[in-house]
Amino acid sequence: MSDKYSGLEAALRSARMTFVSEANAGDRTGTEIIACEDLLPAWTKAGPKGDGSHEVGEACTHDGQSWRCCQAHNTNNNPDIEPGKSPAQWAPYHTTDPTKAKAFIQPTGAHDAYMKGECCLWTDGKVYRSIMETANAYSPAAYPQGWEEVTAAGDPGTTPEPGTEPEPETPTEPGTEQEPGQDPETGGEETGETVPAFVQPTGAHDAYQTGDRVTYNGQIYESTIDNNVWSPDTYPQGWEVVEVEDGGAA
Template sequence: MQINVISTPDGYVENYAIVGSTGGSIVTATISDSQIDYFVTHHAAYRLENGALVLDEDKLAAEQAAAEQAALTARYIPSEAQSAAAVGQMVLAQMANLDDDARIRVSGLYGPWSAGQFEVGDIRNSGGQTWACFQAHDNATYPDIKPGSAAWFTFWRPLHGKSPETARPFAPVQGAHDMYKIGEYAVFEDALYKCVQDTAYSPADYPQAWEKLN
C-alpha cells in the first residue's frame, strides 16, 4: 500500500498519513499491508529507500533500549525537583530549633497544607502564611480542621516574622499562643507595621501597639 510521508534530511520518517495529506514536503512511499500495523507503532525507525519504507533494525533497537532506560529512570530515580525537596526535608529535620523568623525564611522548603495526620511542630504553607501545628490532630477524624475554618486556629498558629523581609499578612489573634510580640512585623492593608508592644489586636483596632513603616 502507499503512504504519504515527510522524511528527515537523512531519510527517516518524521510524519506520515495513511489517508490524506501530512502537509509540507510529501513523498509517496510503499509498504506491504502486513507491515502497516508495525509501521504505525515504530514509524520513526523506518527510512525511505528507492520509494519503499524499510525498517532500520539498529535504530529500532536503539530506540527501544532508550525507552526502556527512560521507563526504569521514571520508575526508580526521583526527579531533580523531588530530590531537592528530599534534601530540603533532611535539612529541616536537622534544624528543629529554628525560630519562627528562620522558618519563614526557608518556608519554600515546607509543603503546602493538605488533609492528613499532624503532630505538634509540623509546618505547612497556606494562604501566603506559614503555619505551625500546636495541637496534634487527624483530618480523617476531624475533617473540619482546614485553612479558613473556625477550627483551624485552634490547632494551627501563623508564624510571625522579625524583619520587613519576613513580614506576613496580619492574622487575627486567637489567644496567647499567637499574639504578636515586640519586634515582630506584619503586613496590614498593604502597609508594613512593626509591633512595639505585645498585642492581640490589629493596627486598626489598637494602633498604639504598632509602628507603621511605609
C-alpha cells in the first residue's frame, strides 16, 4: 500500500476516534451524531473494553438507530440489556434535521424524551417536529398538539414534476369579493350547515385562527385566538359559542 493511502487511512481513523470520543463525552449534539452516525461503532455485548462493561455516555449504533448509554451496566451480569429493549440503560439520539429523522421511540422519562425542535418518523410515514416547550414524552397520535407535521418521509423538499405544477387560481372579478360571514356557495349569510365540523389540528400548519368557525357537539363555535389547536371543551377560553347548529342564537 502506498504512503498516500496509508496517510489517508490514518487521517480517517483519527477523525473517527475524535468524533467517537467527543460523542462519548457529550460534546456532540444528537443532530450532529445522527448526521455522522456511520462513524460510530456498532453495539456489542462485550462493549468497547471487551469485558461486557458499558459506561455512561457510550455512543453506538444498533438496529438502524444511534444510542447513548445513560446507566452504567455490565452485560456479563445482565445479558438481556440491549439498546432498543432496555430504555433505562440506553436512550436514542434525536435530531432536529427532518431529513435524518428516525422512527419514533416511546420515551419512558425525561432522559429519552423529545425536546422542542427534535423530529421523528411516525407510523403514517410522515415526519413530525416536537413543538412543546418542555420535554415531549407523547407520540404524534397520543398528543397531536405537541407536534407539527414537517414533510412526508423520504420526500423532503420535493418539487413537482414538469407539467404537474398546480393551476393558478382564477382571479376574482371586481365586485364579486365574498364578504366575511357569507356562504361561499350562495353569497348569503353563513348558516350552521356551511360551517365545517371541528377537526383536531395536528400542528401549527392546520391550527384554527381567530374568527374560524366550527361545529362541535351541536353548537357553532368561533375561535378567539390564533394558532388554536384545542377543541372547545379542552380549552373553552379559546372559543365562543356563536349559535346552535339548528340556526338559533346562542
